[in-house]
Amino acid sequence: MGITFNISYTPNAEKDCFNPSFPIIHIKTDAKYNAWLHIIRADCSDKELQEFIDGDIKLNYPFYTLEQDFYDSPLWYYTLFSKPLSYWIGHVYAIKIDHERKTIKVIDGIKLGFKLSYFPIKPQMILPSPLSLEDWQEDWTIFKEELKGYTTN
Numbered sequence: 129m130g131i132t133f134n135i136s137y138t139p140n141a142e143k144d145c146f147n148p149s150f151p152i153i154h155i156k157t158d159a160k161y162n163a164w165l166h167i168i169r170a171d172c173s174d175k176e177l178q179e180f181i182d183g184d185i186k187l188n189y190p191f192y193t194l195e196q197d198f199y200d201s202p203l204w205y206y207t208l209f210s211k212p213l214s215y216w217i218g219h220v221y222a223i224k225i226d227h228e229r230k231t232i233k234v235i236d237g238i239k240l241g242f243k244l245s246y247f248p249i250k251p252q253m254i255l256p257s258p259l260s261l262e263d264w265q266e267d268w269t270i271f272k273e274e275l276k277g278y279t280t281n
Contacts, residue, residue, distance in 0.1 A: 130236065130258075131157055131159040131222070131235050131236040132157065132158075132159075133155050133156070133157050133222075133236065133238060134155070134156040134157065135153065135154070135155050135156075135238065135256050136153075136154045137151060137152060137153040137154070137240075137253065137256065138151065138152045139151055139252075139253040140250050140251065140253070141201065145201070146201070146203065147201045147202065147203035149250040149251055150201060150202055150203055150204070150242060150251050151201070151202070151240070151241075151242050151251065151253040152199075152200070152201040153198075153199070153200050153201075153240050153256065154197060154198070154199050155197065155198040155199075155220065155222075155238060155256075156196070156197050156198075157222055157235070157236070159222060159235045159236065160224060160235075161222040161223055161224050161235045162194065162223075162224055162225060163189075163191045163192075163193070163194050163222075163223050163224075163225050164191060164192045164193050164194075164195075164198045164220060164221065164222060164223070165181070165190070165191060165192060165220070165221045165223055165267075165271055166181065166182040166183070166192035166198075166200070166218055166219070166220050166221075167179070167180070167181055167182065167218065167219050167267050167270055167271070168180055168181075168182050168216065168217070168218050169216075169217050169218075169219075170213045170215060170216040170217070171213050171214055171215055172204075172212050172213040173212070179270065181270065181271065181274055182200075182218065183274075189225075189274070189275065190271065190274040190275065192220070198220055198222075200218065200220070200240070202216055202218075202241075202242065204216070204244070206244060208246070208249060211244050211245070211246070212244075213244055214243060214244055214245060215241065215242070215243050215244070215254075216241050216242050216244070217239065217240075217241035217254065218239070218240050218241050219237055219238075219239055219259055219263060219267050220237060220238045220239075220240065221234050221235070221236070221237040221259070221264065221267070222234075222235040222236055222237070223235060225278075230277050230278045230279065231278065231279055231280070231281055232271075232275065232278055232279070232280045232281075233280070233281055234264050234280065236258070236259075237258070237259030237263060237264060237267075238256050238257070238258065238259060239254070239256065239257045239258070239259050239263070240254060240256045241253075241254040242254055264280075268280055
């Protein structure tokens with residue numbers, strides 16, 4: 129790992145955006161990869177949303193996207209006195225997948241997210257930071273359930 133990502137973000141989207149006040153992130157890299165994997169962890173009451181792979185249902189595999197760039201703009205509904213969670217953390221990986229050999233090579237990863245508390249009222253962005261090989265190994269235990277037969281190298 130250790131590839132350079134070009135990251136741009138907005139800590140709080142404008143009021144007229146579809147996700148007002150939540151962070152928006154855009155990640156690019158010149159590294160050779162062909163997919164993005166994204167896992168989410170949150171402390172919400174819905175068990176299915178506490179840890180899940182954020183993927184595009186139109187794809188045959190649990191990829192967030194096969195596009196060159198990664199974009200994310202989470203949205204949760206909340207009020208001043210009703211917060212559905214206090215944190216939402218995503219781990220995003222640029223990967224090189226070989227369907228013939230059934231191998232996945234992680235290129236690099238970024239941690240991102242937000243915190244939601246009573247004060248300040250708006251979501252507070254968790255600044256993007258690099259992920260480690262240990263993070264990937266932990267996240268792979270989740271991904272491999274959806275990528276049966278694939279190995280990582």
